[in-house]
Amino acid sequence: xxxxxxxxxLLSVENLGRxxxxxxxxxxxxxxxxxxxxxxxxxxxxxxKTLLMRNLVMLDPIQRGTVRFGGKTPSQWxxxxxxxxxxxxxxxxxxxxxxxxxxxxxxxQDNLMQVFELGVYHQRQFDFTLIQTWLIQLGRGPExxxxxxxxxxxxxxxxxxxxRALQLSPQVLLLDEPTASLxxxxxxxxxALLLDxxxxxxxxxxxxxxxxxxxxxxxxxxxNLGEFA
Amino acid sequence: xxxxxxxxxxxQLALAALLIGVNVALSAALKLGLGKSLLIAxxxxxVQLLLIGFVLEWLFTQDNALIILAIALVMTAIAxxxxxxxxxxxxxxxxxxxxxxxxxxxxxxxxxxxxxxxxVQPWYDPQYLIPLLGMVLGNTLNGISLGLDRFVEGLISQRxxxxxxxxxxxxxWEAAHAQVRNAIRVGMIPTINSMMVMGLxxxxxxxxxxxxxGADPIDAVRYQxxxxxxxxxxxxxxxxxxVLLAYRRLLSPDHQLRLDYLEKAKQ
Numbered sequence: 001x002x003x004x005x006x007x008x009x010l011l012s013v014e015n016l017g018r019x020x021x022x023x024x025x026x027x028x029x030x031x032x033x034x035x036x037x038x039x040x041x042x043x044x045x046x047x048x049k050t051l052l053m054r055n056l057v058m059l060d061p062i063q064r065g066t067v068r069f070g071g072k073t074p075s076q077w078x079x080x081x082x083x084x085x086x087x088x089x090x091x092x093x094x095x096x097x098x099x100x101x102x103x104x105x106x107x108x109q110d111n112l113m114q115v116f117e118l119g120v121y122h123q124r125q126f127d128f129t130l131i132q133t134w135l136i137q138l139g140r141g142p143e144x145x146x147x148x149x150x151x152x153x154x155x156x157x158x159x160x161x162x163x164r165a166l167q168l169s170p171q172v173l174l175l176d177e178p179t180a181s182l183x184x185x186x187x188x189x190x191x192a193l194l195l196d197x198x199x200x201x202x203x204x205x206x207x208x209x210x211x212x213x214x215x216x217x218x219x220x221x222x223x224n225l226g227e228f229a
Numbered sequence: 230x231x232x233x234x235x236x237x238x239x240x241q242l243a244l245a246a247l248l249i250g251v252n253v254a255l256s257a258a259l260k261l262g263l264g265k266s267l268l269i270a271x272x273x274x275x276v277q278l279l280l281i282g283f284v285l286e287w288l289f290t291q292d293n294a295l296i297i298l299a300i301a302l303v304m305t306a307i308a309x310x311x312x313x314x315x316x317x318x319x320x321x322x323x324x325x326x327x328x329x330x331x332x333x334x335x336x337x338x339x340x341x342x343x344x345x346x347x348x349v350q351p352w353y354d355p356q357y358l359i360p361l362l363g364m365v366l367g368n369t370l371n372g373i374s375l376g377l378d379r380f381v382e383g384l385i386s387q388r389x390x391x392x393x394x395x396x397x398x399x400x401x402w403e404a405a406h407a408q409v410r411n412a413i414r415v416g417m418i419p420t421i422n423s424m425m426v427m428g429l430x431x432x433x434x435x436x437x438x439x440x441x442x443g444a445d446p447i448d449a450v451r452y453q454x455x456x457x458x459x460x461x462x463x464x465x466x467x468x469x470x471x472v473l474l475a476y477r478r479l480l481s482p483d484h485q486l487r488l489d490y491l492e493k494a495k496q
Contacts, residue, residue, distance in 0.1 A: 059392055068350055079484040084398035094389040096397075120398040164397070 009034055010072070010204050011056070011086060011172050014063035018051050025051060026228035027064065033172065037204040040143030042212075049208045050091065052225065053174045057088040058204070061121045069172065073084050084120045087170035091177045094159035095149030108152070109145040115164055127167060134163055136190045137196075154181035162190065166197060173197075173205040180210065191218055233443040246271070285359065291466040294353040301362055303330050308366040310469075318338055318381050327373055330470030338463040346455055357380045361479040364435065364456055365463040368420060372464035373471045376416025380472050381491065383408040384479060391486050401480035409476055415467035420461050427457065 009032035010172040017027030025048035033039055041049050054060045056067055058074045067074060074082040095111055106114070113126045136146055138159060152160060152218060158181050164175065175194075191214070209215050215222065249271045256263040291297060300398050309328035313319070339362045349357045384391060387408060387454065394404035435456060439449035481487050 057396060059395060059485055061481075062484065070420070075483060079395075080400050083396060086398045087398075090389070090393060090396065092389055094393050096390060096393055115397055118394075118397065118399050118403055119400075161393075168397070194391045 008069060010037075010069065010202065012068040012071075014066045014068075016052070016067065017063055018048055018055060019063050020048075024229070026225050029065070029223075029225070029228050031223055033204045033206065035085065035202045035204055036198065037221065038053075038198060038219045039204075039206045040215040041206055041208045041224040042215060042222050042224050045210075047225045047229070050176055053088055053176055053206070053208070056174055057083050057086055059088065077217070080118070081119045084168060085170055086172040086174065087165050087168065088174040089161050089165045089178060091174060091180060093157035095152065095157065095160070106149045107145060107154075108147050108149060111149050111160060112145075112164055112167060115168065120171060121168065125151060130167060131163060134166070136191050155183070155186065157187075158182060158228075159190075166193075171202055171204070173203075175205060175207045177208055177210060179214065188216070194218075234441055242275075246275075274285045284368045285355075288359065289354045291355060294316065294351070297353045297355045297358060300355075301358065302332075303360060304359075304366055305335055308335075308370045310378070312370045312373040314494075315496055316378045316381070318378075319494050320475075320489045320492070322379075322478060323352065323475070326471050326474035326478070327377070330373060330467045330474065331369055333470060334369050334463045334466035335362060338365055338459050342455065342459050360435075361456070362460065365459050368460040369463045369467035371419060372416040372468045376468040376472050377417070377475060379415040380408055381479070382410035382472065382476055383411055385488060388486065388488065395484055395486065399484075401476075401482075403479050404486070405476060409472055412472045413465075413468050417461075417465060417473070420444070420464045422463065423455055424478075427453075433457075 011033040013032070014030050015027075016029040016036060018025045019027075029052065031039065035092070040061060041052065043049050051060065055062055058067070058079060069077065069082060069086050074086075077085070095106065096114060109131075115121065116126050131145070132142065135142065140159070144156070144159075147156065158178065162175075162178060168190055173194075178194075179190050182190060194205070195218075197203065207215065209218075249267065252265045252267055253264045255261070256267060288300060306328060308463060309331040310324060313324050313327045316323075322381060339358065343354075343358060344352050347357060355436065384405070388407065391408070395401070423431065433453050433456075435448045436453040439452060440446055479487050
């Protein structure tokens, strides 16, 4: 991103607040996320970690406060353009087959390719070699690409969702429990892949995890949402 | 008016009512508990139809376009409201969406049929306008409630899918057009199915009526074909309108899925 000055925050969150009924789940949440940062989001269950992530990509309307990416609000970017740069990977990974009109039964590869049919990516192309490299890093054979999207196990679906997002090279990744359904070995491989991915300049991520050790291993800074209740 | 059909008197109506008596007796004998609702339904049907008979008789003597249009508007409004009343979930503006869709669809289709196809003189002749409009409204109403219901339920059941797409950078249209298409398809199914088996399985009521009234069957068939095209066009337009309006409400300009706008209908 040419317009990003050196030392300027990628993502800048100011005084964000979220209300459920009359009760503030959290408010006054402010932080800056710089290139290379990985911020761990910690809080007890039900404290609204997922809701914070949804707010950061405006899947829910922002009730209070502002979010800026590269100095511009999501609406100034246009939401599709913003979400292609600040990408949220939900905890519950779903297959997006049958989006393209003619595909009823989609494989993992169909899933990965179909994203490029979205308007924001019309100038980009599916990179088969890249996906293959990543699959090797994750210890999966090429047959993974031929699995049916709807018949994936929870862990396989998470891998699919992660690869689907990574291949779009967002600048900020919001990972909601990215390894919750994975075994220890695959979790380590995913972490290595993510670290690799983060080495690229102008990239950052926010991570939630029920696994305190993972947060510790993987993130340099932590934001405890419980303190903003 | 000269008629070559047998006029049914009130005595004969009473005889026909005996047929319902058979049902009531059966229900009582088998303790089905249907007797009361059968009687109420039968009574309502008789009273409503007799009333509408008198209204039509009065209406057909009217020559004032405004009065006839006012009646047509009332019919349209009732159709618009009933279409929503059959859906399971509501959101702000849903009644206006339905009214607007029913009004636009039925006005276009009936207007075109009256002026362009059948070429009735004067264009508001109630003997044509009211029955034609009624047929179009009845079917548009069904289509709208089916399409609307399916669209909203589809968004709820496919919520993860829609939001995953939004999170990947899809526009609201890219994320929801599968649901829009599906809802319109479902709304059109009854209309398409009934056209498929028309004449094979079912003899349409209007055609049967015309034939009983002494019309040449081929003439009656031609009328029926026009009506079916009107019904199909009206339903398609109405469903299309109402689903698109609901889409614009439930998927915000900020490309968000706003299921929080929905409320369960009170029974």
